[in-house]
Every structure is written in structure tokens, then in C-alpha cells.
Amino acid sequence: MLTKSFVAALALFASVHGASSTTNVCTEDERTANSQADIDNLSGCSTLEGNLILASTLGSATINGIVNITGNLIATNNSQITSIVAPSLATIGGEFELNVLTVLSTLSFPALTSVGSINWVTLPSVGGLDFTTGINSSDNVYISDTGLSSLDGINLTTVDNFELNNNLNLDDVEMGVKSVSNHIDISFNGNTAVSFPSLVWANNLTFQDVSSLTTPYLSTVNASYLLINNTFTSVAAPNLTTVGGLYVQDNKQLTNISFPALKTVGSAGIEVSNNTDLEKFSFPVVQTVVGAIVLDGDFEEASFPKLTVVRGAVSIDSTGDFNCTDFNDLNSSGGIRGNDYKCEAASTTSTSSGTATATSSVASATSADATTTSTSVATTAAAAAATTTHKSSAGELAGASTFVIGGAITAFFLGLF
Ligand SMILES: *[C@@H]1O[C@H](CO)[C@@H](O)[C@H](O)[C@H]1NC(C)=O
Ligand SMILES: *[C@@H]1O[C@H](CO)[C@@H](O)[C@H](O)[C@H]1NC(C)=O
Ligand SMILES: *[C@@H]1O[C@H](CO)[C@@H](O)[C@H](O)[C@H]1NC(C)=O
Ligand SMILES: *[C@@H]1O[C@H](CO)[C@@H](O)[C@H](O)[C@H]1NC(C)=O
Ligand SMILES: *[C@@H]1O[C@H](CO)[C@@H](O)[C@H](O)[C@H]1NC(C)=O
Ligand SMILES: *[C@@H]1O[C@H](CO)[C@@H](O)[C@H](O)[C@H]1NC(C)=O
Ligand SMILES: *[C@@H]1O[C@H](CO)[C@@H](O)[C@H](O)[C@H]1NC(C)=O
Ligand SMILES: *[C@@H]1O[C@H](CO)[C@@H](O)[C@H](O)[C@H]1NC(C)=O
Ligand SMILES: *[C@@H]1O[C@H](CO)[C@@H](O)[C@H](O)[C@H]1NC(C)=O
Ligand SMILES: *[C@@H]1O[C@H](CO)[C@@H](O)[C@H](O)[C@H]1NC(C)=O
Ligand SMILES: *[C@@H]1O[C@H](CO)[C@@H](O)[C@H](O)[C@H]1NC(C)=O
Ligand SMILES: *[C@@H]1O[C@H](CO)[C@@H](O)[C@H](O)[C@H]1NC(C)=O
Numbered sequence: 001m002l003t004k005s006f007v008a009a010l011a012l013f014a015s016v017h018g019a020s021s022t023t024n025v026c027t028e029d030e031r032t033a034n035s036q037a038d039i040d041n042l043s044g045c046s047t048l049e050g051n052l053i054l055a056s057t058l059g060s061a062t063i064n065g066i067v068n069i070t071g072n073l074i075a076t077n078n079s080q081i082t083s084i085v086a087p088s089l090a091t092i093g094g095e096f097e098l099n100v101l102t103v104l105s106t107l108s109f110p111a112l113t114s115v116g117s118i119n120w121v122t123l124p125s126v127g128g129l130d131f132t133t134g135i136n137s138s139d140n141v142y143i144s145d146t147g148l149s150s151l152d153g154i155n156l157t158t159v160d161n162f163e164l165n166n167n168l169n170l171d172d173v174e175m176g177v178k179s180v181s182n183h184i185d186i187s188f189n190g191n192t193a194v195s196f197p198s199l200v201w202a203n204n205l206t207f208q209d210v211s212s213l214t215t216p217y218l219s220t221v222n223a224s225y226l227l228i229n230n231t232f233t234s235v236a237a238p239n240l241t242t243v244g245g246l247y248v249q250d251n252k253q254l255t256n257i258s259f260p261a262l263k264t265v266g267s268a269g270i271e272v273s274n275n276t277d278l279e280k281f282s283f284p285v286v287q288t289v290v291g292a293i294v295l296d297g298d299f300e301e302a303s304f305p306k307l308t309v310v311r312g313a314v315s316i317d318s319t320g321d322f323n324c325t326d327f328n329d330l331n332s333s334g335g336i337r338g339n340d341y342k343c344e345a346a347s348t349t350s351t352s353s354g355t356a357t358a359t360s361s362v363a364s365a366t367s368a369d370a371t372t373t374s375t376s377v378a379t380t381a382a383a384a385a386a387t388t389t390h391k392s393s394a395g396e397l398a399g400a401s402t403f404v405i406g407g408a409i410t411a412f413f414l415g416l417f
Contacts, residue, residue: 033052048070050071069094148169197214243264254275
């Protein structure tokens with residue numbers, strides 16, 4: 001046992017030492033390897049300055065010798081390649097793109113730590129990553145339609161975009177990321193359990209079809225936070241104080257939402273709609289909502305005890321026994337600054353709705369227009385989300401339309417103000 005690992009350590013030392021002692025930079029704009037011999041031709045290059053393309057004629061590829069590729073490593077449209085192995089490769093400066101490799105099953109990059117961006121689409125036969133050291137640095141990660149059951153081998157501390165969709169075997173995702181400068185979007189995978197135990201802030205977050213979500217330290221979502229169509233029964237963000245907008249829709253089994261520290265909601269507002277089993281919810285310390293509030297569904301209690309100002313519209317539609325009094329009071333005392341106020345519930349429809357209609361008809365035509373826009377944008381966001389579908393065929397995915405739709409939801413949503 002000891003001897004064995006000692007030998008392994010020696011071998012590792014020898015290979016690392018060997019590579020660094022023969023530092024040799026080869027400059028190629030772009031090298032297309034049509035055969036293993038073409039790849040071996042580069043094995044004397046510790047650094048390949050340029051791009052390496054693995055052509056669709058390759059049935060497997062072993063990249064020996066190269067430690068750094070400054071450009072891209074790309075393999076696309078290859079229906080016969082089963083294995084890509086790079087024992088010494090530590091960095092890929094540009095894009096690591098694997099696209100439509102239908103029988104690829106071995107992806108072995110034991111020394112890889114840093115990749116400019118990861119773009120893997122339609123790799124149905126890749127079940128796991130053999131990334132022993134592990135990637136700890138990448139600006140953008142887009143993984144779609146793969147057979148991956150976990151992302152063991154990728155653990156980043158910061159990232160710009162981290163997007164996973166249509167990976168139907170993906171059971172869980174746990175990553176130590178602390179901040180996300182643009183977007184985490186985890187949508188339409190298998191019923192994935194998601195955990196970001198160290199996440200403090202993200203610009204946008206989108207979770208769809210997720211079975212559990214853990215974000216104990218999340219304190220800010222600068223732009224929008226979307227929770228749509230998930231299967232969890234409860235969701236909590238104990239340390240979340242600020243969101244640009246919060247959108248909780250169509251989570252059919254959801255019975256408990258917990259945002260105990262959420263104080264400020266920005267211009268994208270709050271929407272809680274069509275969560276069939278969510279009877280009661282509370283935003284105990286929300287004080288200000290810059291955008292609109294839209295509550296729709298079969299709830300009986302929606303309390304905002306500290307709410308003093310809503311700059312946008314308020315639209316409440318409850319098929320349950322909801323008491324509109326508190327919102328009516330806020331509206332009559334001028335706390336709802338938007339031009340449209342509506343609170344309709346099974347029990348109190350006529351009174352509150354009548355008051356609302358009277359109030360908004362006094363408002364000027366211009367502001368009424370603005371309000372109409374906010375309301376219809378909320379609907380559009382829902383519609384955009386609803387039109388996103390699960391994808392499976394390689395052809396459809398090559399278009400990567402899910403990527404675009406993810407952005408569209410947020411864009412529409414942000415239009416709320
Ligand atoms: C690599 O390929 C070039 C031509 O592309 C050739 O001149 C050179 O001899 C090859 N080197 C090796 C080690 O195969
Ligand atoms: C590879 O790149 C890293 C970081 O850019 C550098 O520290 C290392 O010396 C390079 N290795 C070789 C063999 O060129
Ligand atoms: C891959 O193949 C599809 C269909 O054969 C083609 O439309 C697409 O342009 C190809 N992509 C690349 C990068 O070669
Ligand atoms: C990533 O890992 C490498 C090697 O294990 C280490 O040298 C580097 O500092 C790490 N980088 C980050 C951002 O954690
Ligand atoms: C990710 O890395 C952090 C340290 O950077 C570590 O604490 C955490 O356990 C790692 N997570 C996973 C899932 O490997
Ligand atoms: C919550 O966030 C604040 C910063 O907003 C931070 O100081 C505090 O340590 C966090 N608490 C927990 C339990 O994460
Ligand atoms: C998001 O908010 C955090 C916490 O306030 C801040 O540190 C970060 O710079 C903001 N990011 C963006 C992209 O605005
Ligand atoms: C809802 O979830 C929070 C946080 O997990 C928990 O403290 C609370 O007891 C739950 N409420 C109910 C009614 O289950
Ligand atoms: C909630 O669902 C109902 C019925 O399916 C639909 O008419 C309504 O527009 C939905 N509300 C939102 C805000 O999506
Ligand atoms: C509705 O709430 C108000 C104040 O919160 C209360 O006075 C009133 O009795 C409630 N109405 C019903 C029907 O429960
Ligand atoms: C939720 O999922 C159902 C069924 O998968 C779908 O019909 C519906 O449009 C989805 N809703 C949203 C808002 O995406
Ligand atoms: C994330 O939020 C920003 C606003 O800061 C917005 O412009 C952008 O479109 C959003 N990005 C995505 C991918 O949703």
C-alpha cells in the first residue's frame with residue numbers, strides 16, 4: 001500500500017518534473033488533429049499557444065505532453081469518438097468545447113485545474129468526469145444534455161455564468177462558489193438536489209425542476225431570483241436581505257417559503273403565483289418593494305407586516321379565503337404608489353376590487369399605461385417560462401435555445417419596473 005502510493009507519487013513527480021524541465025512553447029493559430037499521430041506530433045509542446053481541434057475522424061484521443069493550451073480545445077460533431085484523455089493538461093485558456101459527441105464515455109483530465117470557459121452540449125454517454133485534481137477556475141460553465149450524474153471534478157469559487165439544463169441524470173449539484181457575477185441557471189435536469197453552501201451573492205438565480213435547494217449564506221441577489229416549477233416542499237434563504245426581484249411560480253408541492261431576513265425588493269418586484277399547496281406565507285421584514293407585488297393562487301394568508309412602501313402596482317388574486325384588509329389599508333394610506341391596485345379573494349372580492357377600480361380610474365392615463373405594462377410583463381414572464389420545454393434531440397439542442405430562453409425570462413421579469 002505504502003509502496004504503491006510512493007511509486008505513484010514518484011511517477012507523478014517524474015511526469016510533472018519531466019514536463020516542466022522541457023518547457024517548450026509551440027505556436028499554432030489552430031491545429032486540427034485528424035489522427036492520433038497528429039496529436040502525438042504536439043507531445044513535445046508543453047504549451048500549445050493556439051487552438052487544438054479534434055477532428056471528427058478520431059475514434060479516441062490521447063493528448064500527451066501538453067500542459068497548457070492557451071486557446072481552445074474543441075471536439076464537435078463526432079459520432080465515433082469514445083474517449084478523450086489528457087494526462088498532463090493543466091490549463092485551457094479559452095474554451096473547452098465538446099459538442100454533439102454521442103458515444104463519448106471517457107473524459108479523463110486528471111491534472112486540469114483551470115479553463116476559460118466550459119461549453120459541453122449533447123454528450124449523452126458521459127456519466128462522470130475523471131478530473132482527479134479538479135477544475136477550480138472557470139469564468140463560464142454551460143453544460144446541457146449530458147449523461148452526467150454529478151459534477152464532481154468541478155468546484156469553483158467564483159463564476160460569471162453557471163448554467164445546467166437537460167442533464168436528466170444529474171442527481172445533485174454541490175459547489176463551493178461564493179459569488180456569481182451574472183447567472184446561475186439550473187433548469188430541466190433530473191430532479192436535481194442543489195446546494196451552494198458558500199454562496200453569498202449572485203446577480204441572477206434561476207432554479208427550475210429542482211428537488212431541494214440549500215443556500216445558507218446567500219445574502220444578495222442583485223437582479224432576479226426565479227423559483228419555477230420545482231418539486232421541493234419548502235425553500236428557505238435564511239440570510240437573504242436584498243433581491244432585485246423574487247418570482248416564485250408553479251412550485252406544485254411547495255408548502256413553506258422562508259425568507260426571514262428579506263428587507264428590500266428592487267424594481268423587479270415580488271411574484272408568488274400558482275403554488276398550488278402554498279396556503280400561507282409571510283415576508284416578515286420586507287419594508288420596501290420598488291417594483292410590483294403580484295400574488296396569485298389558492299392562498300389564505302400572505303402577510304407583509306413591515307411593508308410600508310410599494311412603488312409599483314399591487315395585484316392580488318386569491319381563490320382562497322384571503323383577507324384583503326391590510327393591503328386595502330396600505331393602499332388607502334398611500335403606501336401603494338403604483339397606479340394599479342387590486343385585491344380579489346373568494347371572500348372579499350366585491351369590496352376591495354371596487355375600491356381598487358375607483359382608485360385607479362382617478363389616476364392619469366399615462367401612469368395607468370405604465371401600470372398596465374407591469375402587469376402584462378409579469379404575465380409575459382410566466383408565458384416565456386411556460387414555453388420552455390424539455391429537450392432531448394441533439395439537433396434541437398445544437399440550437400441551444402434554452403440558453404436564450406433562460407435570459408429571456410429574466411429580461412422580461414426585469415422589465416417589471
Ligand atoms: C510534426 O508535423 C510536422 C509537419 O506538420 C513535421 O514537419 C514534423 O516532423 C512532425 N513532428 C513529429 C515529431 O512528428
Ligand atoms: C502553464 O501555465 C501556468 C499558468 O499559466 C504556468 O504557471 C506554467 O508554468 C505553465 N506550464 C508550462 C509547462 O508551460
Ligand atoms: C454539426 O453538424 C450539424 C448537422 O450535421 C451542422 O448543422 C453543424 O453546423 C455542425 N457543427 C459543426 C460545429 O461542425
Ligand atoms: C486551484 O488549484 C490549484 C492547484 O491545486 C492551486 O494552485 C490554485 O491556487 C487553485 N486556484 C483557486 C482559484 O482556488
Ligand atoms: C469545494 O471546494 C471548497 C474549498 O474551496 C471545499 O470546502 C468544498 O468542500 C468543495 N466542495 C465540493 C463539493 O467538493
Ligand atoms: C449574513 O449576512 C451578513 C451580511 O449581510 C453577514 O455579516 C453574516 O455573517 C451572515 N450570516 C450568516 C449566518 O450567514
Ligand atoms: C451584488 O451585491 C453584492 C453585495 O451587495 C455586491 O458585493 C456585488 O458587487 C453586487 N454585484 C453586482 C454585479 O452588482
Ligand atoms: C418553514 O421553514 C422554516 C425554515 O426552514 C422553518 O423554520 C419553519 O418552521 C417552517 N414552517 C413550517 C410551518 O413548517
Ligand atoms: C395561474 O394559473 C392560472 C390557471 O392556470 C392562470 O390563469 C394564471 O394566469 C396563472 N397566474 C400566473 C401569475 O401565472
Ligand atoms: C380581516 O383583517 C382585519 C385586520 O387585520 C380584521 O379586523 C378583520 O376582522 C378581518 N376580517 C375577517 C373576515 O377575518
Ligand atoms: C411547469 O411544468 C409543467 C409540466 O412540466 C409545464 O406544463 C408548465 O408550463 C411549467 N410551468 C412553467 C412556469 O414553466
Ligand atoms: C441578469 O441580470 C442583469 C441585470 O443586472 C440583466 O441585464 C441580465 O440580462 C440578466 N442575465 C441573465 C442571463 O438572465
